[in-house]
Amino acid sequence: MEYFDLVVIGSGPGGYVGAIRAAQLGLKTAVIEKNKTFGGACLNVGCIPSKALLQSSEYYHEALHDFKSHGINIESVKLDLATMMARKNKIVADLTGGIEFLFNKNKITSIKGAGKIINANTIVVTEASDTKVQIQTKNIMIATGSVPAELPFLKYDETKILSSTGALALDYVPKEMLIVGGGAIGLEMGSVWARLGSKVTVIEFADKICALMDQDCINVLVRSMKKLGVLFMTSTKVTASRSVGGRVELDYESLTDAKKSSIQGDVVLVSAGRKAFTEGLGLENVQIEKDERGCIKINNHYQTNINNIFAVGDVTTGPMLAHKAEEEGVAVAEIIATGYGHVNYRTLPSVIYTHPEVASVGMTEVQAIAAGIETNTGKFLFAANGRAKAKGSTEGFVKIITDKITDRIIGGHIVGAGACELLSEIVIAMEFGGSSEDLARSFHAHPTLSEVVREAALAVDKRQRQG
Secondary structure, three states, X not given: OOEEEEEEEOOOHHHHHHHHHHHHOOOOXXXXXXXXXXXXXXXXXXXXXXXXXXXXXXXXXXXXHOHHHHOOOOOOOOOOHHHHHHHHHHHHHHHHHHHHHHHHHOOOEEEEOEEEEEEOOEEEEEOOOOOEEEEEEEEEEEOOOEEEOOEOOEOOOOOOEEOHHHHOOOOOOOOEEEEEOXXXXXXXXXXXXXXXXXXXXXXXXXXXXXXXXXXXXXXXXXXXXXXXXXXEEOOEEEEEEEEEOOEEEEXXXXXXXXXXXXXXXXXXXXXXXXXXXXXXXXXXXHOOOEOOOOOEOOOOOOEOOOOOEEEOHHHOOXXXXXXXXXXXXXXXXXXXXXXXXXXXXXXXXXXXXXXXXXXXXXXXXXXXXXXXXXEEEEEEEHHHOHHHHHHOOOOOEEEEEEEOOOOEEEEEEEEEOOHHHHHHHHHHHHHOOOEHHHXXXXXXXXXXXXXXXXXXXXXXXXXXXXX
């Protein structure tokens, strides 16, 4: 029987990054993974494969519609979906193999099987052969992530009723795709299949798409997706489903006028959120507490009600984001090894990887007003930027929100090409308590898209120099 300083259950972003940091700090560390490959949902059936398909479908759409304006004439453009999917699969395989390499490099013991907590210092792992291995440890980190939430009348079969996993693995382009839920996953997958030729309809219960994000940004995104042919139905509740002639029919009700109707599609992607995965972990053996949503309760040091058992990432409350899980995993490793660890949630970025991308950090204007903060706002359009014009990426803008009294940046919101990369500049400024004046007085190479960030910072004080 081996004895460890830390055993991590789950090898997603929170688990594998936290394990590596723990090993770097001198802790004898092991990682338990129930699936065949490392990386969790993000790497295997989420963040990475979706970005691969988003990129490929964007190239395909550009070849069909945009190359002519650059003087590039292609007589015919043909979609090879099998090759597109094979590329996606290779990227996933390369990266999962990379995690295994990092485990070996950092002398982390990897154990394949389902881990179950027996007591605060003991885990039993059931391997694929049904062999049971017992492990002793000083500390446990639960990093088992989340799984797609399922609606009672839309059970996944991954053929007609798809989770995000099924939507990443279709071997044909559906003529019509219905998406239940207008969050990031639904919008990203809708973008992929709309570019490849599907007629996509997004059905959203709320009265707005991505209601918690900056609505000026979301309005730009929705307009762009409508140009792709995507139809949006907001304030709409799906009530039932049935199979009709090999297709799926959904019943729905308008929440504004109670009108009922139905709609058919070849496939339905259910994008109604995700839920914490705690099945079979043995939480009941140590009476670990969960909240009403099934998430593990933790304190400010990521401890459960059992002091040496920690939990990070999607299995806890808060935004289900890979980079949030990573930082929490690192924080736990540092708390165990040094007594100190910290995550600044005020600088937690959120991104929707559509085209244009939407990227946000900190407060929106609406949230700032609700918090009683007086604000100044600077906004600048990509359309007034020379590099954006040269690239043909003039859609969208950068918006920077500051505290009116201190000028400290409290929010940044971008919609446009490369928004996810440009946002990091604002994130770093906020991490250091920076002001719009700090950004405005910083060199930005010309011509670059990053100048839009600087101009937005200048616009806070109405000093923008372009446009």
